Amino acid sequence: MRFNPDKTAFGRHETFALRFGWLTKGTQALMGGDPVFEADDATVQLGVGKNMVSSIRYWLQAARIIVRQGDAWELTKTGTYIFDDDGFDPYLEDEATIWLIHWLIASNPEMATTWWWFFNRFHKPEFTSAELAAALQDFAQAQVKGRHAGSTLKTDAAVLLRMYVRSSVATGTPVEEALDSPMSILGLISDLQGSKTFESRPARRDSLPAPILGFAILELLDALGERQIPIEDVMRGRTGLPAIGAVFRLTEAALLAKIERLVHDLPDLFALRETAGIHQLYVFGRSAPAEILAAHYADTFEEAAA
Structure with missing residues:
Protein backbone atom coordinates (compact mmCIF):
# COMPACT_ATOMS: atom_id res chain seq x y z
CA MET A 1 0.00 0.00 0.00
CA ARG A 2 2.89 2.38 0.72
CA PHE A 3 4.81 3.36 -2.41
CA ASN A 4 8.38 2.05 -2.43
CA PRO A 5 10.54 3.22 -5.37
CA ASP A 6 12.56 0.01 -5.09
CA LYS A 7 9.49 -2.24 -5.48
CA THR A 8 7.50 -1.47 -8.60
CA ALA A 9 6.05 -3.39 -11.52
CA PHE A 10 5.31 -2.33 -15.08
CA GLY A 11 4.16 -4.39 -18.06
CA ARG A 12 3.42 -7.57 -16.12
CA HIS A 13 -0.06 -7.97 -17.66
CA GLU A 14 1.18 -9.35 -21.00
CA THR A 15 -0.70 -6.42 -22.68
CA PHE A 16 -4.08 -7.79 -21.55
CA ALA A 17 -6.48 -5.71 -19.47
CA LEU A 18 -8.41 -7.52 -16.74
CA ARG A 19 -11.41 -9.24 -18.31
CA PHE A 20 -14.78 -10.42 -17.04
CA GLY A 21 -14.53 -13.92 -15.64
CA TRP A 22 -10.76 -14.01 -15.23
CA LEU A 23 -10.66 -13.56 -11.45
CA THR A 24 -13.40 -16.16 -10.99
CA LYS A 25 -11.79 -18.58 -13.44
CA GLY A 26 -8.38 -18.21 -11.79
CA THR A 27 -9.58 -18.61 -8.21
CA GLN A 28 -11.77 -21.60 -9.02
CA ALA A 29 -8.87 -23.34 -10.73
CA LEU A 30 -6.62 -22.49 -7.81
CA MET A 31 -9.09 -23.88 -5.27
CA GLY A 32 -9.06 -27.15 -7.19
CA GLY A 33 -5.78 -27.89 -5.41
CA ASP A 34 -3.44 -28.13 -8.41
CA PRO A 35 -0.64 -25.62 -9.13
CA VAL A 36 -2.65 -24.46 -12.15
CA PHE A 37 -0.52 -21.50 -13.17
CA GLU A 38 2.64 -23.59 -13.42
CA ALA A 39 0.94 -26.68 -14.87
CA ASP A 40 1.82 -27.90 -18.36
CA ASP A 41 -1.87 -27.95 -19.23
CA ALA A 42 -2.68 -24.53 -17.71
CA THR A 43 -3.99 -23.30 -21.05
CA VAL A 44 -6.42 -26.23 -21.14
CA GLN A 45 -7.54 -25.83 -17.53
CA LEU A 46 -8.17 -22.11 -17.92
CA GLY A 47 -9.30 -22.20 -21.52
CA VAL A 48 -7.02 -19.35 -22.61
CA GLY A 49 -3.71 -18.85 -24.39
CA LYS A 50 -0.31 -19.10 -22.69
CA ASN A 51 0.17 -15.34 -22.32
CA MET A 52 -3.33 -15.03 -20.90
CA VAL A 53 -2.47 -17.58 -18.20
CA SER A 54 0.34 -15.28 -17.07
CA SER A 55 -2.00 -12.30 -17.28
CA ILE A 56 -4.69 -13.95 -15.13
CA ARG A 57 -2.07 -14.80 -12.52
CA TYR A 58 -0.81 -11.23 -12.61
CA TRP A 59 -4.25 -9.65 -12.19
CA LEU A 60 -5.05 -11.97 -9.29
CA GLN A 61 -1.88 -10.71 -7.58
CA ALA A 62 -2.45 -7.07 -8.55
CA ALA A 63 -5.99 -7.27 -7.13
CA ARG A 64 -4.59 -8.81 -3.95
CA ILE A 65 -6.76 -11.90 -4.39
CA ILE A 66 -3.91 -14.42 -4.25
CA VAL A 67 -0.49 -14.46 -2.64
CA ARG A 68 2.51 -16.76 -2.93
CA GLN A 69 3.14 -18.83 0.20
CA GLY A 70 6.25 -20.95 -0.23
CA ASP A 71 5.70 -23.09 -3.31
CA ALA A 72 1.94 -22.55 -3.48
CA TRP A 73 -0.58 -19.85 -4.32
CA GLU A 74 -3.22 -19.11 -1.70
CA LEU A 75 -6.25 -16.88 -1.50
CA THR A 76 -5.79 -13.81 0.65
CA LYS A 77 -8.33 -13.08 3.38
CA THR A 78 -10.15 -10.68 1.07
CA GLY A 79 -9.94 -13.18 -1.79
CA THR A 80 -11.49 -15.81 0.44
CA TYR A 81 -14.32 -13.49 1.49
CA ILE A 82 -15.25 -12.88 -2.14
CA PHE A 83 -14.26 -15.96 -4.16
CA ASP A 84 -14.33 -18.93 -1.79
CA ASP A 85 -17.03 -21.59 -2.25
CA ASP A 86 -19.06 -19.72 0.35
CA GLY A 87 -17.78 -16.30 -0.75
CA PHE A 88 -19.89 -13.16 -0.94
CA ASP A 89 -19.73 -12.65 -4.71
CA PRO A 90 -17.52 -15.09 -6.64
CA TYR A 91 -19.09 -14.19 -10.02
CA LEU A 92 -18.87 -10.40 -9.57
CA GLU A 93 -22.62 -9.93 -9.81
CA ASP A 94 -22.62 -7.00 -7.39
CA GLU A 95 -21.09 -3.72 -8.59
CA ALA A 96 -19.76 -3.20 -5.06
CA THR A 97 -17.32 -6.04 -5.72
CA ILE A 98 -16.02 -4.23 -8.81
CA TRP A 99 -15.45 -1.12 -6.68
CA LEU A 100 -13.62 -3.29 -4.14
CA ILE A 101 -11.36 -4.81 -6.80
CA HIS A 102 -10.66 -1.33 -8.15
CA TRP A 103 -9.48 -0.25 -4.69
CA LEU A 104 -7.37 -3.38 -4.25
CA ILE A 105 -5.55 -2.72 -7.53
CA ALA A 106 -5.24 1.07 -7.21
CA SER A 107 -3.77 0.76 -3.69
CA ASN A 108 -1.14 -1.80 -4.74
CA PRO A 109 1.93 0.17 -5.91
CA GLU A 110 4.22 -2.86 -5.76
CA MET A 111 2.28 -4.93 -8.31
CA ALA A 112 0.23 -2.28 -10.17
CA THR A 113 2.44 0.80 -10.11
CA THR A 114 0.84 2.52 -13.10
CA TRP A 115 -2.65 2.06 -11.63
CA TRP A 116 -1.50 3.33 -8.23
CA TRP A 117 0.12 6.37 -9.84
CA PHE A 118 -2.86 7.25 -12.03
CA PHE A 119 -5.58 7.04 -9.39
CA ASN A 120 -3.54 8.50 -6.53
CA ARG A 121 -1.22 11.03 -8.13
CA PHE A 122 -2.46 11.94 -11.63
CA HIS A 123 -5.04 14.69 -11.23
CA LYS A 124 -5.39 16.15 -14.72
CA PRO A 125 -9.15 16.00 -15.49
CA GLU A 126 -8.72 15.86 -19.29
CA PHE A 127 -5.86 14.28 -21.20
CA THR A 128 -4.89 12.41 -24.35
CA SER A 129 -3.31 8.98 -24.40
CA ALA A 130 -0.02 10.59 -25.41
CA GLU A 131 -0.18 13.01 -22.46
CA LEU A 132 -0.95 10.14 -20.10
CA ALA A 133 2.00 8.09 -21.34
CA ALA A 134 4.33 11.10 -21.11
CA ALA A 135 3.22 11.89 -17.55
CA LEU A 136 3.75 8.25 -16.55
CA GLN A 137 7.27 8.34 -17.99
CA ASP A 138 8.01 11.55 -16.08
CA PHE A 139 6.83 9.86 -12.87
CA ALA A 140 8.92 6.74 -13.51
CA GLN A 141 12.06 8.75 -14.28
CA ALA A 142 11.68 10.97 -11.22
CA GLN A 143 10.43 8.57 -8.55
CA VAL A 144 11.07 4.96 -9.56
CA LYS A 145 14.43 3.26 -9.08
CA GLY A 146 15.88 1.43 -12.07
CA ARG A 147 15.27 1.88 -15.78
CA HIS A 148 11.96 1.16 -17.52
CA ALA A 149 11.53 1.06 -21.28
CA GLY A 150 9.38 3.83 -22.70
CA SER A 151 7.50 1.27 -24.78
CA THR A 152 6.56 -0.66 -21.62
CA LEU A 153 5.23 2.46 -19.92
CA LYS A 154 3.31 3.44 -23.05
CA THR A 155 1.72 0.00 -23.12
CA ASP A 156 0.80 0.29 -19.44
CA ALA A 157 -0.97 3.58 -20.13
CA ALA A 158 -2.85 2.02 -23.05
CA VAL A 159 -3.93 -1.02 -21.00
CA LEU A 160 -5.14 1.23 -18.17
CA LEU A 161 -7.36 3.13 -20.62
CA ARG A 162 -8.58 -0.08 -22.23
CA MET A 163 -9.48 -1.39 -18.79
CA TYR A 164 -11.52 1.59 -17.57
CA VAL A 165 -13.01 3.14 -20.73
CA ARG A 166 -16.08 1.59 -22.30
CA SER A 167 -15.12 0.43 -25.77
CA SER A 168 -16.70 1.24 -29.12
CA VAL A 169 -16.61 -2.09 -30.89
CA ALA A 170 -16.43 -2.38 -34.64
CA THR A 171 -18.28 -5.10 -36.53
CA GLY A 172 -16.18 -8.21 -36.95
CA THR A 173 -14.24 -7.81 -33.70
CA PRO A 174 -13.77 -11.19 -31.94
CA VAL A 175 -16.26 -11.65 -29.09
CA GLU A 176 -13.60 -11.95 -26.38
CA GLU A 177 -11.89 -8.78 -27.57
CA ALA A 178 -15.23 -6.98 -27.57
CA LEU A 179 -15.90 -7.60 -23.88
CA ASP A 180 -15.09 -4.63 -21.72
CA SER A 181 -13.20 -5.05 -18.49
CA PRO A 182 -15.42 -5.09 -15.39
CA MET A 183 -13.68 -1.86 -14.38
CA SER A 184 -15.29 -0.04 -17.30
CA ILE A 185 -18.72 -0.08 -15.64
CA LEU A 186 -17.45 2.20 -12.85
CA GLY A 187 -17.24 5.24 -15.11
CA LEU A 188 -13.96 6.43 -13.64
CA ILE A 189 -12.46 7.24 -17.06
CA SER A 190 -14.43 8.09 -20.18
CA ASP A 191 -13.61 9.25 -23.67
CA LEU A 192 -14.99 12.52 -24.94
CA GLN A 193 -17.00 11.82 -28.07
CA GLY A 194 -15.65 13.30 -31.23
CA SER A 195 -12.13 13.73 -29.88
CA LYS A 196 -9.10 11.74 -28.78
CA THR A 197 -9.36 13.11 -25.27
CA PHE A 198 -10.24 11.25 -22.08
CA GLU A 199 -11.58 12.58 -18.81
CA SER A 200 -11.42 11.41 -15.20
CA ARG A 201 -13.13 13.80 -12.80
CA PRO A 202 -14.38 13.73 -9.21
CA ALA A 203 -18.10 12.96 -8.95
CA ARG A 204 -20.74 11.71 -6.49
CA ARG A 205 -20.26 8.02 -7.37
CA ASP A 206 -23.71 6.95 -6.19
CA SER A 207 -22.96 3.31 -7.04
CA LEU A 208 -20.04 3.18 -4.58
CA PRO A 209 -21.40 1.66 -1.34
CA ALA A 210 -20.24 3.27 1.91
CA PRO A 211 -18.95 -0.07 3.33
CA ILE A 212 -16.49 -0.41 0.42
CA LEU A 213 -15.20 3.06 1.30
CA GLY A 214 -15.05 1.89 4.91
CA PHE A 215 -12.96 -1.12 3.88
CA ALA A 216 -10.46 1.22 2.19
CA ILE A 217 -10.33 3.48 5.24
CA LEU A 218 -9.68 0.55 7.58
CA GLU A 219 -6.87 -0.71 5.34
CA LEU A 220 -5.30 2.75 5.28
CA LEU A 221 -5.52 3.07 9.07
CA ASP A 222 -3.95 -0.36 9.46
CA ALA A 223 -1.06 0.77 7.24
CA LEU A 224 -0.67 3.90 9.37
CA GLY A 225 -0.98 1.99 12.64
CA GLU A 226 -3.56 4.54 13.77
CA ARG A 227 -7.24 4.55 14.76
CA GLN A 228 -8.10 8.09 13.68
CA ILE A 229 -7.51 10.14 10.57
CA PRO A 230 -8.33 13.67 9.40
CA ILE A 231 -10.93 13.74 6.63
CA GLU A 232 -8.41 15.76 4.60
CA ASP A 233 -6.01 12.79 4.67
CA VAL A 234 -8.76 10.44 3.53
CA MET A 235 -9.42 12.75 0.61
CA ASP A 268 -20.07 1.00 17.01
CA LEU A 269 -17.17 1.17 14.57
CA PHE A 270 -16.97 4.74 13.22
CA ALA A 271 -17.39 8.23 14.67
CA LEU A 272 -16.87 11.75 13.30
CA ARG A 273 -15.51 14.37 15.67
CA GLU A 274 -13.93 17.78 15.45
CA THR A 275 -10.63 18.20 17.26
CA ALA A 276 -8.82 21.55 17.28
CA GLY A 277 -10.91 22.62 14.31
CA ILE A 278 -10.02 19.50 12.28
CA HIS A 279 -12.70 17.00 11.26
CA GLN A 280 -11.46 13.50 12.07
CA LEU A 281 -12.81 10.02 11.58
CA TYR A 282 -12.35 7.65 14.53
CA VAL A 283 -12.43 3.87 14.43
CA PHE A 284 -13.25 1.84 17.54
CA GLY A 285 -12.17 -1.72 18.27
CA ARG A 286 -9.98 -3.83 16.04
CA SER A 287 -12.34 -4.82 13.23
CA ALA A 288 -10.45 -6.35 10.29
CA PRO A 289 -11.02 -4.59 6.94
CA ALA A 290 -12.53 -7.69 5.32
CA GLU A 291 -15.13 -8.01 8.08
CA ILE A 292 -16.79 -4.73 7.09
CA LEU A 293 -17.69 -6.28 3.75
CA ALA A 294 -20.37 -8.26 5.55
CA ALA A 295 -22.12 -4.96 6.32
CA HIS A 296 -22.77 -4.52 2.61
CA TYR A 297 -23.27 -8.08 1.41
CA ALA A 298 -25.58 -9.04 4.28
CA ASP A 299 -27.90 -6.17 3.34
CA THR A 300 -27.68 -7.19 -0.32
CA PHE A 301 -28.66 -10.79 0.46
CA GLU A 302 -31.60 -9.60 2.59
CA GLU A 303 -32.84 -7.34 -0.22
CA ALA A 304 -32.55 -10.18 -2.74
CA ALA A 305 -34.48 -12.53 -0.48
CA ALA A 306 -37.27 -10.01 0.25
Whole structure:
Protein backbone atom coordinates (compact mmCIF):
# COMPACT_ATOMS: atom_id res chain seq x y z
CA MET A 1 0.00 0.00 0.00
CA ARG A 2 2.89 2.38 0.72
CA PHE A 3 4.81 3.36 -2.41
CA ASN A 4 8.38 2.05 -2.43
CA PRO A 5 10.54 3.22 -5.37
CA ASP A 6 12.56 0.01 -5.09
CA LYS A 7 9.49 -2.24 -5.48
CA THR A 8 7.50 -1.47 -8.60
CA ALA A 9 6.05 -3.39 -11.52
CA PHE A 10 5.31 -2.33 -15.08
CA GLY A 11 4.16 -4.39 -18.06
CA ARG A 12 3.42 -7.57 -16.12
CA HIS A 13 -0.06 -7.97 -17.66
CA GLU A 14 1.18 -9.35 -21.00
CA THR A 15 -0.70 -6.42 -22.68
CA PHE A 16 -4.08 -7.79 -21.55
CA ALA A 17 -6.48 -5.71 -19.47
CA LEU A 18 -8.41 -7.52 -16.74
CA ARG A 19 -11.41 -9.24 -18.31
CA PHE A 20 -14.78 -10.42 -17.04
CA GLY A 21 -14.53 -13.92 -15.64
CA TRP A 22 -10.76 -14.01 -15.23
CA LEU A 23 -10.66 -13.56 -11.45
CA THR A 24 -13.40 -16.16 -10.99
CA LYS A 25 -11.79 -18.58 -13.44
CA GLY A 26 -8.38 -18.21 -11.79
CA THR A 27 -9.58 -18.61 -8.21
CA GLN A 28 -11.77 -21.60 -9.02
CA ALA A 29 -8.87 -23.34 -10.73
CA LEU A 30 -6.62 -22.49 -7.81
CA MET A 31 -9.09 -23.88 -5.27
CA GLY A 32 -9.06 -27.15 -7.19
CA GLY A 33 -5.78 -27.89 -5.41
CA ASP A 34 -3.44 -28.13 -8.41
CA PRO A 35 -0.64 -25.62 -9.13
CA VAL A 36 -2.65 -24.46 -12.15
CA PHE A 37 -0.52 -21.50 -13.17
CA GLU A 38 2.64 -23.59 -13.42
CA ALA A 39 0.94 -26.68 -14.87
CA ASP A 40 1.82 -27.90 -18.36
CA ASP A 41 -1.87 -27.95 -19.23
CA ALA A 42 -2.68 -24.53 -17.71
CA THR A 43 -3.99 -23.30 -21.05
CA VAL A 44 -6.42 -26.23 -21.14
CA GLN A 45 -7.54 -25.83 -17.53
CA LEU A 46 -8.17 -22.11 -17.92
CA GLY A 47 -9.30 -22.20 -21.52
CA VAL A 48 -7.02 -19.35 -22.61
CA GLY A 49 -3.71 -18.85 -24.39
CA LYS A 50 -0.31 -19.10 -22.69
CA ASN A 51 0.17 -15.34 -22.32
CA MET A 52 -3.33 -15.03 -20.90
CA VAL A 53 -2.47 -17.58 -18.20
CA SER A 54 0.34 -15.28 -17.07
CA SER A 55 -2.00 -12.30 -17.28
CA ILE A 56 -4.69 -13.95 -15.13
CA ARG A 57 -2.07 -14.80 -12.52
CA TYR A 58 -0.81 -11.23 -12.61
CA TRP A 59 -4.25 -9.65 -12.19
CA LEU A 60 -5.05 -11.97 -9.29
CA GLN A 61 -1.88 -10.71 -7.58
CA ALA A 62 -2.45 -7.07 -8.55
CA ALA A 63 -5.99 -7.27 -7.13
CA ARG A 64 -4.59 -8.81 -3.95
CA ILE A 65 -6.76 -11.90 -4.39
CA ILE A 66 -3.91 -14.42 -4.25
CA VAL A 67 -0.49 -14.46 -2.64
CA ARG A 68 2.51 -16.76 -2.93
CA GLN A 69 3.14 -18.83 0.20
CA GLY A 70 6.25 -20.95 -0.23
CA ASP A 71 5.70 -23.09 -3.31
CA ALA A 72 1.94 -22.55 -3.48
CA TRP A 73 -0.58 -19.85 -4.32
CA GLU A 74 -3.22 -19.11 -1.70
CA LEU A 75 -6.25 -16.88 -1.50
CA THR A 76 -5.79 -13.81 0.65
CA LYS A 77 -8.33 -13.08 3.38
CA THR A 78 -10.15 -10.68 1.07
CA GLY A 79 -9.94 -13.18 -1.79
CA THR A 80 -11.49 -15.81 0.44
CA TYR A 81 -14.32 -13.49 1.49
CA ILE A 82 -15.25 -12.88 -2.14
CA PHE A 83 -14.26 -15.96 -4.16
CA ASP A 84 -14.33 -18.93 -1.79
CA ASP A 85 -17.03 -21.59 -2.25
CA ASP A 86 -19.06 -19.72 0.35
CA GLY A 87 -17.78 -16.30 -0.75
CA PHE A 88 -19.89 -13.16 -0.94
CA ASP A 89 -19.73 -12.65 -4.71
CA PRO A 90 -17.52 -15.09 -6.64
CA TYR A 91 -19.09 -14.19 -10.02
CA LEU A 92 -18.87 -10.40 -9.57
CA GLU A 93 -22.62 -9.93 -9.81
CA ASP A 94 -22.62 -7.00 -7.39
CA GLU A 95 -21.09 -3.72 -8.59
CA ALA A 96 -19.76 -3.20 -5.06
CA THR A 97 -17.32 -6.04 -5.72
CA ILE A 98 -16.02 -4.23 -8.81
CA TRP A 99 -15.45 -1.12 -6.68
CA LEU A 100 -13.62 -3.29 -4.14
CA ILE A 101 -11.36 -4.81 -6.80
CA HIS A 102 -10.66 -1.33 -8.15
CA TRP A 103 -9.48 -0.25 -4.69
CA LEU A 104 -7.37 -3.38 -4.25
CA ILE A 105 -5.55 -2.72 -7.53
CA ALA A 106 -5.24 1.07 -7.21
CA SER A 107 -3.77 0.76 -3.69
CA ASN A 108 -1.14 -1.80 -4.74
CA PRO A 109 1.93 0.17 -5.91
CA GLU A 110 4.22 -2.86 -5.76
CA MET A 111 2.28 -4.93 -8.31
CA ALA A 112 0.23 -2.28 -10.17
CA THR A 113 2.44 0.80 -10.11
CA THR A 114 0.84 2.52 -13.10
CA TRP A 115 -2.65 2.06 -11.63
CA TRP A 116 -1.50 3.33 -8.23
CA TRP A 117 0.12 6.37 -9.84
CA PHE A 118 -2.86 7.25 -12.03
CA PHE A 119 -5.58 7.04 -9.39
CA ASN A 120 -3.54 8.50 -6.53
CA ARG A 121 -1.22 11.03 -8.13
CA PHE A 122 -2.46 11.94 -11.63
CA HIS A 123 -5.04 14.69 -11.23
CA LYS A 124 -5.39 16.15 -14.72
CA PRO A 125 -9.15 16.00 -15.49
CA GLU A 126 -8.72 15.86 -19.29
CA PHE A 127 -5.86 14.28 -21.20
CA THR A 128 -4.89 12.41 -24.35
CA SER A 129 -3.31 8.98 -24.40
CA ALA A 130 -0.02 10.59 -25.41
CA GLU A 131 -0.18 13.01 -22.46
CA LEU A 132 -0.95 10.14 -20.10
CA ALA A 133 2.00 8.09 -21.34
CA ALA A 134 4.33 11.10 -21.11
CA ALA A 135 3.22 11.89 -17.55
CA LEU A 136 3.75 8.25 -16.55
CA GLN A 137 7.27 8.34 -17.99
CA ASP A 138 8.01 11.55 -16.08
CA PHE A 139 6.83 9.86 -12.87
CA ALA A 140 8.92 6.74 -13.51
CA GLN A 141 12.06 8.75 -14.28
CA ALA A 142 11.68 10.97 -11.22
CA GLN A 143 10.43 8.57 -8.55
CA VAL A 144 11.07 4.96 -9.56
CA LYS A 145 14.43 3.26 -9.08
CA GLY A 146 15.88 1.43 -12.07
CA ARG A 147 15.27 1.88 -15.78
CA HIS A 148 11.96 1.16 -17.52
CA ALA A 149 11.53 1.06 -21.28
CA GLY A 150 9.38 3.83 -22.70
CA SER A 151 7.50 1.27 -24.78
CA THR A 152 6.56 -0.66 -21.62
CA LEU A 153 5.23 2.46 -19.92
CA LYS A 154 3.31 3.44 -23.05
CA THR A 155 1.72 0.00 -23.12
CA ASP A 156 0.80 0.29 -19.44
CA ALA A 157 -0.97 3.58 -20.13
CA ALA A 158 -2.85 2.02 -23.05
CA VAL A 159 -3.93 -1.02 -21.00
CA LEU A 160 -5.14 1.23 -18.17
CA LEU A 161 -7.36 3.13 -20.62
CA ARG A 162 -8.58 -0.08 -22.23
CA MET A 163 -9.48 -1.39 -18.79
CA TYR A 164 -11.52 1.59 -17.57
CA VAL A 165 -13.01 3.14 -20.73
CA ARG A 166 -16.08 1.59 -22.30
CA SER A 167 -15.12 0.43 -25.77
CA SER A 168 -16.70 1.24 -29.12
CA VAL A 169 -16.61 -2.09 -30.89
CA ALA A 170 -16.43 -2.38 -34.64
CA THR A 171 -18.28 -5.10 -36.53
CA GLY A 172 -16.18 -8.21 -36.95
CA THR A 173 -14.24 -7.81 -33.70
CA PRO A 174 -13.77 -11.19 -31.94
CA VAL A 175 -16.26 -11.65 -29.09
CA GLU A 176 -13.60 -11.95 -26.38
CA GLU A 177 -11.89 -8.78 -27.57
CA ALA A 178 -15.23 -6.98 -27.57
CA LEU A 179 -15.90 -7.60 -23.88
CA ASP A 180 -15.09 -4.63 -21.72
CA SER A 181 -13.20 -5.05 -18.49
CA PRO A 182 -15.42 -5.09 -15.39
CA MET A 183 -13.68 -1.86 -14.38
CA SER A 184 -15.29 -0.04 -17.30
CA ILE A 185 -18.72 -0.08 -15.64
CA LEU A 186 -17.45 2.20 -12.85
CA GLY A 187 -17.24 5.24 -15.11
CA LEU A 188 -13.96 6.43 -13.64
CA ILE A 189 -12.46 7.24 -17.06
CA SER A 190 -14.43 8.09 -20.18
CA ASP A 191 -13.61 9.25 -23.67
CA LEU A 192 -14.99 12.52 -24.94
CA GLN A 193 -17.00 11.82 -28.07
CA GLY A 194 -15.65 13.30 -31.23
CA SER A 195 -12.13 13.73 -29.88
CA LYS A 196 -9.10 11.74 -28.78
CA THR A 197 -9.36 13.11 -25.27
CA PHE A 198 -10.24 11.25 -22.08
CA GLU A 199 -11.58 12.58 -18.81
CA SER A 200 -11.42 11.41 -15.20
CA ARG A 201 -13.13 13.80 -12.80
CA PRO A 202 -14.38 13.73 -9.21
CA ALA A 203 -18.10 12.96 -8.95
CA ARG A 204 -20.74 11.71 -6.49
CA ARG A 205 -20.26 8.02 -7.37
CA ASP A 206 -23.71 6.95 -6.19
CA SER A 207 -22.96 3.31 -7.04
CA LEU A 208 -20.04 3.18 -4.58
CA PRO A 209 -21.40 1.66 -1.34
CA ALA A 210 -20.24 3.27 1.91
CA PRO A 211 -18.95 -0.07 3.33
CA ILE A 212 -16.49 -0.41 0.42
CA LEU A 213 -15.20 3.06 1.30
CA GLY A 214 -15.05 1.89 4.91
CA PHE A 215 -12.96 -1.12 3.88
CA ALA A 216 -10.46 1.22 2.19
CA ILE A 217 -10.33 3.48 5.24
CA LEU A 218 -9.68 0.55 7.58
CA GLU A 219 -6.87 -0.71 5.34
CA LEU A 220 -5.30 2.75 5.28
CA LEU A 221 -5.52 3.07 9.07
CA ASP A 222 -3.95 -0.36 9.46
CA ALA A 223 -1.06 0.77 7.24
CA LEU A 224 -0.67 3.90 9.37
CA GLY A 225 -0.98 1.99 12.64
CA GLU A 226 -3.56 4.54 13.77
CA ARG A 227 -7.24 4.55 14.76
CA GLN A 228 -8.10 8.09 13.68
CA ILE A 229 -7.51 10.14 10.57
CA PRO A 230 -8.33 13.67 9.40
CA ILE A 231 -10.93 13.74 6.63
CA GLU A 232 -8.41 15.76 4.60
CA ASP A 233 -6.01 12.79 4.67
CA VAL A 234 -8.76 10.44 3.53
CA MET A 235 -9.42 12.75 0.61
CA ARG A 236 -5.89 13.64 -0.46
CA GLY A 237 -3.69 11.02 1.21
CA ARG A 238 -0.32 11.26 2.86
CA THR A 239 3.05 11.01 1.17
CA GLY A 240 3.51 7.55 -0.32
CA LEU A 241 0.06 6.31 0.76
CA PRO A 242 -3.23 6.08 -1.17
CA ALA A 243 -5.53 9.07 -1.42
CA ILE A 244 -8.90 7.38 -1.00
CA GLY A 245 -10.93 10.31 -2.32
CA ALA A 246 -8.78 10.39 -5.44
CA VAL A 247 -8.81 6.61 -5.94
CA PHE A 248 -12.61 6.63 -6.07
CA ARG A 249 -12.69 9.99 -7.88
CA LEU A 250 -15.04 11.45 -5.26
CA THR A 251 -15.85 15.10 -4.69
CA GLU A 252 -15.17 16.32 -1.17
CA ALA A 253 -18.92 16.61 -0.53
CA ALA A 254 -19.52 13.05 -1.76
CA LEU A 255 -16.70 11.66 0.36
CA LEU A 256 -18.04 13.35 3.47
CA ALA A 257 -21.59 12.16 2.74
CA LYS A 258 -20.43 8.55 2.44
CA ILE A 259 -18.39 8.83 5.65
CA GLU A 260 -21.46 10.22 7.42
CA ARG A 261 -23.42 7.23 6.11
CA LEU A 262 -20.76 4.90 7.51
CA VAL A 263 -21.00 6.59 10.92
CA HIS A 264 -24.80 6.35 10.84
CA ASP A 265 -24.91 2.68 9.79
CA LEU A 266 -21.95 1.45 11.88
CA PRO A 267 -21.91 3.66 15.01
CA ASP A 268 -20.07 1.00 17.01
CA LEU A 269 -17.17 1.17 14.57
CA PHE A 270 -16.97 4.74 13.22
CA ALA A 271 -17.39 8.23 14.67
CA LEU A 272 -16.87 11.75 13.30
CA ARG A 273 -15.51 14.37 15.67
CA GLU A 274 -13.93 17.78 15.45
CA THR A 275 -10.63 18.20 17.26
CA ALA A 276 -8.82 21.55 17.28
CA GLY A 277 -10.91 22.62 14.31
CA ILE A 278 -10.02 19.50 12.28
CA HIS A 279 -12.70 17.00 11.26
CA GLN A 280 -11.46 13.50 12.07
CA LEU A 281 -12.81 10.02 11.58
CA TYR A 282 -12.35 7.65 14.53
CA VAL A 283 -12.43 3.87 14.43
CA PHE A 284 -13.25 1.84 17.54
CA GLY A 285 -12.17 -1.72 18.27
CA ARG A 286 -9.98 -3.83 16.04
CA SER A 287 -12.34 -4.82 13.23
CA ALA A 288 -10.45 -6.35 10.29
CA PRO A 289 -11.02 -4.59 6.94
CA ALA A 290 -12.53 -7.69 5.32
CA GLU A 291 -15.13 -8.01 8.08
CA ILE A 292 -16.79 -4.73 7.09
CA LEU A 293 -17.69 -6.28 3.75
CA ALA A 294 -20.37 -8.26 5.55
CA ALA A 295 -22.12 -4.96 6.32
CA HIS A 296 -22.77 -4.52 2.61
CA TYR A 297 -23.27 -8.08 1.41
CA ALA A 298 -25.58 -9.04 4.28
CA ASP A 299 -27.90 -6.17 3.34
CA THR A 300 -27.68 -7.19 -0.32
CA PHE A 301 -28.66 -10.79 0.46
CA GLU A 302 -31.60 -9.60 2.59
CA GLU A 303 -32.84 -7.34 -0.22
CA ALA A 304 -32.55 -10.18 -2.74
CA ALA A 305 -34.48 -12.53 -0.48
CA ALA A 306 -37.27 -10.01 0.25
